Amino acid sequence: MRRAVDVVTILQFGVNGLFVATGYALVALGLTLIFGVLHVADFAQGALYMLGAYVSFYATQAGGVGYFAAVALAMATGAVLAALNGGVVYLPLQRHGGSLTFVAALGVLLILQNAALWWFGGDFRLVPSPFGDGKFSAGGVVLTHHQAFVLGATGCLVLLLWAGLRYTKPGKALRAMAQQPEAARLVGIDIQRVGLLAFAVAGGLAGGAGALMAPVRAFDPHIGAVVILKSFAIVIFGGMGSVPGAIVGAAVVALAETFTAAYLAAEFADLVAFGLMIVALFARPQGLLGRLPT
Amino acid sequence: MGGEALLELDRVTVFYGRVRALQEVSLQVWPGEVVALLGSNGAGKSTALRLVSGLVAPAAGRVRFRERDLVGLGPASIVRLGIAHCPEGRKVFPEMTVRENLEMGAYTRRGSLEADLERVWALFPVLRQRQHQLAGSLSGGEQQMLAIGRALMARPALLLLDEPSMGLAPAVVQEVARAIRSLNASGTTVLLVEQNVHVALRIAHRGYVLENGRVVVSGTAEELSRDDRVRRAYLGA
Amino acid sequence: MRWRSLAWVVCGVAVAVAGLRLPAAGGPGVETVTVGFALPLTGAAAREGQESLEGAQLAVRLLNEAGGFRVGGRTVRFEVVSEDDRCTPAGGTEAANRLVARRVAFVGGSFCSSAALAQQPIFAQARIPQVIYAYATDLTGVARQRAGADLSVRIGPQAAVEMAPLAKYAVTVNNHRRFFAMAQNTDFGRSMVGEFRRVLERLGGRFVAEPEFYTFPGTTDFRTILTKARGSGADALLAIGLVGEMIGVSLQFRELGLGLGFYGSDLLEDPAYQDAVGERANGFFYPWVYDDGVDPRRFTRTEPERMAREMSLAFLNNLKKRATRNHAWGWGTIHLLKQAMEREGTTDPERVMRRVLSGERFDLPLGRYGFLPCGQADMRVGVGSYVDGRRTLMVDRDFAGRPPVVLTSADLCPR
Numbered sequence: 001m002r003r004a005v006d007v008v009t010i011l012q013f014g015v016n017g018l019f020v021a022t023g024y025a026l027v028a029l030g031l032t033l034i035f036g037v038l039h040v041a042d043f044a045q046g047a048l049y050m051l052g053a054y055v056s057f058y059a060t061q062a063g064g065v066g067y068f069a070a071v072a073l074a075m076a077t078g079a080v081l082a083a084l085n086g087g088v089v090y091l092p093l094q095r096h097g098g099s100l101t102f103v104a105a106l107g108v109l110l111i112l113q114n115a116a117l118w119w120f121g122g123d124f125r126l127v128p129s130p131f132g133d134g135k136f137s138a139g140g141v142v143l144t145h146h147q148a149f150v151l152g153a154t155g156c157l158v159l160l161l162w163a164g165l166r167y168t169k170p171g172k173a174l175r176a177m178a179q180q181p182e183a184a185r186l187v188g189i190d191i192q193r194v195g196l197l198a199f200a201v202a203g204g205l206a207g208g209a210g211a212l213m214a215p216v217r218a219f220d221p222h223i224g225a226v227v228i229l230k231s232f233a234i235v236i237f238g239g240m241g242s243v244p245g246a247i248v249g250a251a252v253v254a255l256a257e258t259f260t261a262a263y264l265a266a267e268f269a270d271l272v273a274f275g276l277m278i279v280a281l282f283a284r285p286q287g288l289l290g291r292l293p294t
Numbered sequence: 295m296g297g298e299a300l301l302e303l304d305r306v307t308v309f310y311g312r313v314r315a316l317q318e319v320s321l322q323v324w325p326g327e328v329v330a331l332l333g334s335n336g337a338g339k340s341t342a343l344r345l346v347s348g349l350v351a352p353a354a355g356r357v358r359f360r361e362r363d364l365v366g367l368g369p370a371s372i373v374r375l376g377i378a379h380c381p382e383g384r385k386v387f388p389e390m391t392v393r394e395n396l397e398m399g400a401y402t403r404r405g406s407l408e409a410d411l412e413r414v415w416a417l418f419p420v421l422r423q424r425q426h427q428l429a430g431s432l433s434g435g436e437q438q439m440l441a442i443g444r445a446l447m448a449r450p451a452l453l454l455l456d457e458p459s460m461g462l463a464p465a466v467v468q469e470v471a472r473a474i475r476s477l478n479a480s481g482t483t484v485l486l487v488e489q490n491v492h493v494a495l496r497i498a499h500r501g502y503v504l505e506n507g508r509v510v511v512s513g514t515a516e517e518l519s520r521d522d523r524v525r526r527a528y529l530g531a
Numbered sequence: 532m533r534w535r536s537l538a539w540v541v542c543g544v545a546v547a548v549a550g551l552r553l554p555a556a557g558g559p560g561v562e563t564v565t566v567g568f569a570l571p572l573t574g575a576a577a578r579e580g581q582e583s584l585e586g587a588q589l590a591v592r593l594l595n596e597a598g599g600f601r602v603g604g605r606t607v608r609f610e611v612v613s614e615d616d617r618c619t620p621a622g623g624t625e626a627a628n629r630l631v632a633r634r635v636a637f638v639g640g641s642f643c644s645s646a647a648l649a650q651q652p653i654f655a656q657a658r659i660p661q662v663i664y665a666y667a668t669d670l671t672g673v674a675r676q677r678a679g680a681d682l683s684v685r686i687g688p689q690a691a692v693e694m695a696p697l698a699k700y701a702v703t704v705n706n707h708r709r710f711f712a713m714a715q716n717t718d719f720g721r722s723m724v725g726e727f728r729r730v731l732e733r734l735g736g737r738f739v740a741e742p743e744f745y746t747f748p749g750t751t752d753f754r755t756i757l758t759k760a761r762g763s764g765a766d767a768l769l770a771i772g773l774v775g776e777m778i779g780v781s782l783q784f785r786e787l788g789l790g791l792g793f794y795g796s797d798l799l800e801d802p803a804y805q806d807a808v809g810e811r812a813n814g815f816f817y818p819w820v821y822d823d824g825v826d827p828r829r830f831t832r833t834e835p836e837r838m839a840r841e842m843s844l845a846f847l848n849n850l851k852k853r854a855t856r857n858h859a860w861g862w863g864t865i866h867l868l869k870q871a872m873e874r875e876g877t878t879d880p881e882r883v884m885r886r887v888l889s890g891e892r893f894d895l896p897l898g899r900y901g902f903l904p905c906g907q908a909d910m911r912v913g914v915g916s917y918v919d920g921r922r923t924l925m926v927d928r929d930f931a932g933r934p935p936v937v938l939t940s941a942d943l944c945p946r
Contacts, residue, residue, distance in 0.1 A: 122581055135786060147786075172390070182349070185370070187448070188402035222575055258755045265741070265743060266746075266756050
């Protein structure tokens, strides 16, 4: 490239990549949580991201709700729907084996996507950001106020999740289920309840991510399928069931994509995520930070 | 022995798919006892423990604990009734600290755990030193102690112990055996599954020998160690 | 238990299929012509497909409510059926086979180049005329010849029709000559970029870097490509995508404060784009294909676009919404067939299509024009821009044909 060592451009690429990573991280976290606890690859999380975006749209545009309240509402919607879906579809099916839940998850994603198409129409939507067009600019490196807010909010949610898993009793139960399901049952953990909790937390994160991104990423009912595929690749790359793996995976994949597009060509950017996933499957089947089953 | 049995299995049959793992098994455990289930691999010993703790359901027969029917209750309810199961292979939570593992053992209880922790520390002093270490980094013997400690945190009246000596060095086996006798002495009833019949018969008051899912011999530890079949099959005599 | 639920599903599907197959009511002396639409009703281009179908359905509803129309002494009514092609070649093939099995007389679609290319040989084989909306050049070129699809026409622009005037406008009016191009990695994106480049280079401009083709569907963050454009030394950006991508590119272009000229696809004239981007699109240029007479213009109108106006009013009065270019595909298909039937005095598909391809002009929502022997609509588009957040038509449809001429009818059909 003409100005390969232009520092401002490189920094801008880095900022872009970091922002892309936040978009992946929250959904990937939910996926990995559900997978770790229940061994369900919950593709429907993509639909909850999409619904989160629509909740924030209708709450702010038609409901007169403020944007920040709308994000909370989107999280609550995601949590409730995910728990409902988990309780009605996945948990009963799981007794029949894992492949059934996989098919069901895809089915739920498609049903919600097409339902959204009928209810909301196929128009692209964008939620106005409460920060307007405000942006930070340091020597040409640009970060909008909304992007900064999304980065901060994602950081807080990740921290909250980490603390919740580490210090609260339900959080410990989730970890116990993921690490040693039989022992978890034997100490008296109710797998149905903890399973529903995992769905709810993941759904909340996905719904929140949808609402956070709604002002910076035009969406239609298909955005969920787009989001979930990439997140799934990230979870496999980072380690199925590993929380740090999802975060590190999101960052690595997003930055790799960004710099591939920056210094090679955009058409290879998508290959990177899935390429990393395949390399991980061969070189380290448990993923970057995952454990082999004990 | 008088009074009523703490635990009673009454003609219980269990299937794993099409395989019959237990067939019309009946046994009793009286308060204060250590009872051993003996037998070779696949005889149905672990199944009997999994049945009691609610991990598997019987196809026929009854399981009673303190006169209460356990069939149909999940593991979570059974723990609350006072039965703790220390599973085969230890199954500690590898990415939690020793202390967190012990706290998980008291998952169904509220209130302070200090007294219970002290009891475990007293039984296995090494765990106190390692309390902030991840359980996955412990040695096999330490993990076994932790698994027993975790089960004790539920304050069980009946402790189900599955293969506590498996894969441990002889010195560690002795330490674990000493701990089992000690906690039995302080009032915990124990139902023990053990492949190492020497060890089992030294700890237990009574025993049942299972073969292909059926009880073939039962009696006091004394009687069993003199039984010809037991001696030939399990004691290498 | 599972078998029982499966049985319910099968019953449900059977009932649904039976419902779809109920014959439309037709009185004595009334002929019903069935037009099948093969469109992306789900998937990445579902919105475009749904709107195309909606255009056809409204046109048919209004014609039928008016009692149908007269063809050679008989009254003709239309009936619309549709199949989802999911915007993929496989989906296109399935949809085409189902429409053939349903014995439709004419077909509209697909909107997607890849699906339309898969459908063309199937409809050619069945001798069902196909009115295509997709932009890939081959649909009126090599692919059409190879399939023997002499009954197919493309009712709208192909890539050259849209990009020639836009490139000419960039160079001759705005003096933008150094371009950075980005587009979705599809037949659509690549053919548009290729045609733009052809005219740009003929007029002395150039691409400062190889075009960036991003994954479609799936790309929502364009900041990296835009950052690259910022440092590329270009004085203008060409961005080709569907409406969601154009919204994303436009907003991120503004965020990053790029000081370049902006040239987009014709989706910039979509109401959804206008709602989302608004004032931030000021100074952006695009090919305009649809003129309902409402947008302000910088030229005197040479020819009133009667059908565009009619469609626009029909949508406002009946569905309370603004008509889009996508509605024009379905609406235009119905009215093209109607006019050709009226003139030819028959509903026979082969004769109707010969009339369509005769070179006579028809009143369509994208203007008044005829069709070239290769099936391509002999039509032109203008160049529009955003001024104060409003679509504004800058030059008319004759712009590409005025000196320096960058597009002739001969350019639209392969020799």
